[in-house]
Amino acid sequence: METSDVIQLALIGISQGCGYALVAIGFVFIYRATEIINFAHGELMMLGAFMVLTFAQIWGLNFWLSACLGILSLGVFGYLLDAVVMRRIVGESQAIIFILTVAIALMLRSLAGIIWGWSPRSLDVPFMQDVQIGGIVLGMDRIAIILGTILLCALLYWFFSRTRTGLAIQASSQSQLAAYYSRIPVKRLISVVWAIAAMVAAVAGLMMAPVTQVDTGMSAFGIKAFAGAVVGGFGSIPGALLGCLLIGLAEPFLDFFFPAFKGVYAYIIMLVVLFIRPEGLIPQTFAKKV
């Protein structure tokens, strides 16, 4: 194995990890705000990619315009998903809500299959060509994922630490009751969090579209992102980024050297980490003091 191969695999790994991270951020936002684990997040990502595909190739709009429209439409979808469905079962046990999101995931996947067909489609993006740096061929789409993730993380950091809405969301995720007493519209903000998470997932779908093709199988990506978030310690954003990068980076190398278990290394890594540290790398739950 030569250096250029190592760099190639590392780049693939990091970009894959960034893709996982974009989805995982959505999981973590929703979890922090509502303690709901949204198993349907991979499906939201898939839906985002399909929406962009619809605008760009069926309606024939400009790529950037259709990307914006696709992301916005997912935002609306996420808002409605919370306002119409998830709000009804606040206060149920976590396992039951988890099952509900699994059911929603099933529905979204088969709905997408019925509407857009089950065979993969390719989405033409302006960042497809390869670039050559010092004799190593790098895919522009891979670099775009990494840059996009960094940009989006910076944007979200700014939103949550500087704007009024972002601070209000942070407050309501720390204590809904206290936030409610301070005249923060908790219900609406939770729906806004769902919208933001869905929009981030749509961006992830858009970024990963050139790499994975647009099809219903994209939702499996969501489960691996989930594994990444668990490795990092669910509920912590730096943890999720760390865990996803770890999984993304380790996967191509393990697949390359030990192809027997190709495709399940994300889960094996997660199991190993959970056995050693049951709460993930950066723990977020604490034992109750009675």
Added chain:
Amino acid sequence: MQVIFRTSYDQDIDHLVDRGEKYRILAAIALALIAPLLVGSYLLSELAIFLVYILAGLGLMVLTGFSGQVSFGHAAFLGIGAYAHSIFLGYGIPFVVSLPMAGLLSGAIGAALGRAVSRMHGFYLAIATLAFAIVVETVIGEWEQVTGGHMGMQVPALSVFGLELGESWQQYYLILAVVIFFIWGVANLMRSPTGRAMVAVRDSEASARSLGLDTARTKILAFFISALITGVAGGLLAHLLFYLAPESFGVQDSLRLLLMIIVGGLGTITGAVFGAVFVTVLPNIIGVLKQILPDTVANAPGLEQLLFGAIIAGFIIFEPEGLYGRWRKLRLFFETYPYYKKSTFVRQKRYLKTERFR
């Protein structure tokens, strides 16, 4: 309305105090016993699969319903039981030894998993068990010398004490006997100190520990019993499938088991039975729905999954207590006839419940 007077101290731990309940269960058992006279051999083998689902659901109920440990990977134990049983039979071990051995092996693996995950809780546990199931499925697929890999594996014929049980009614009675034995066993378990310890761990780990219970041991025991029952169900299922492939024990099947006990009603044995009824009847409901819908929609691939998801979602939103909860409401409605009021069953929602502290 029936008023139950306590006439002895043993009544507190009786299985069935309510007389109506007693008659209903006797009637159900009688119906199960005469079923081979009433239905043809195809329906009978469907009934046998239904019984196996009850058993598998019962196994998961011990873990998730009674001990509160959510498992997203229970089909793995079904698979371990099925493969272990077939492999043991292949070595010439008789059925009556092989089935308990398969169950014990599955239980031992379950206990090992339980030991490893006993510090986890909530969805960390769910995800760890999900990953465990994915890994088990992959291992079964890759370990070709023993399991036949993705090519599949033939299940040896079913014979007990040298008696070939080829007819479907013979297999049906065998499975019925095993299922009734385990239902009775679990009912007994749940009124024993061990079972009560499990319920205590489910309801509050902190208070269970403060009462002096060894929570880790209780959880491992729950994993052991649950995996054992599910492994035995897998061994029985192997005979009904004739041919084993790793795909039969995938994540989809784990999900179906979990949906089964949630739709049936968590935390009751009756719930496992109701859930199995639901899962068996569901394809027929979907078939009827497909006839109502216009042709272009009805023939779209993937519609079954959509309706499956929609029915589950509908259940969780409108009846989170499951079919058993609906049944309780119906029963009370008739028992107290003009005095039934809806607010009896309004659940107290705890909006501030948090899982960040355990």
